[in-house]
């Protein structure tokens with residue numbers, strides 16, 4: 001009887017959980033297959049928020065498009081002030097949306113704080129070989145270096161997602177996230193070649209991130225997970241049955257976006273700034289000439 005009850009409880013569908021409860025926090029840094037994990041969690045029935053909410057394949061993207069802007073701005077403030085509490089109103093909003101799983105930045109930057117806030121939530125720490133992680137992180141986040149930091153002006157673009165790379169607060173947010181991983185050089189403006197030390201700092205940051213979570217989260221609440229292991233360890237950890245469909249793999253989105261897009265972004269960005277500077281130049285020289293003539297006459 002007790003066993004049957006236990007089994008029933010263990011196999012209870014995810015939707016039976018009380019609403020507004022964060023059950024899973026994926027605290028692995030960006031470029032550790034967080035997109036695949038988001039899709040896997042979604043398929044397991046979790047209402048998943050991936051990063052700021054931009055991923056088009058995750059249903060929440062359509063349900064709550066306001067999240068991208070809301071989360072980005074709050075994350076920027078909270079990382080700047082190094083104050084997790086800045087995110088609390090946004091988390092309340094996310095809970096009202098009945099989200100049950102948080103994945104990727106800014107959440108991964110706050111794995112320890114989120115564990116304190118939601119002590120019953122399970123923490124999934126996605127990992128991979130650190131050198132391949134570094135390569136992937138650099139390819140992805142180096143585009144955060146295309147905009148000069150404030151007070152340089154910015155395009156007021158927050159949507160659709162790929163164009164957010166032209167949006168200063170978003171780029172600043174990337175810089176701050178990278179700073180926390182000691183990957184400052186990747187997003188510094190103007191873009192530059194990385195030294196061995198830059199790379200080593202970043203690799204150390206990656207390892208420190210893992211250590212920090214290992215030290216803060218009890219073993220039974222923490223899964224250190226390589227996505228290549230597939231459903232088994234994930235489902236065992238979450239206490240849900242292994243589904244009979246294949247584990248979702250997702251990286252094509254970022255491939256298309258990041259390998260073709262940046263060239264266009266760069267051209268657009270610098271064309272825009274170039275035109276503004278040219279205009280300023282003409283206005284200034286025109287005014288100066290006028291002044292000079294007035295003086296001469």
Ligand SMILES: *[C@@H]1O[C@H](CO)[C@@H](O)[C@H](O)[C@H]1NC(C)=O
Pocket residue numbers: 019020096097098
């Ligand atoms: C959240 O869950 C509650 C209770 O099931 C439901 O009444 C509410 O409509 C849900 N809200 C959203 C935004 O899904």
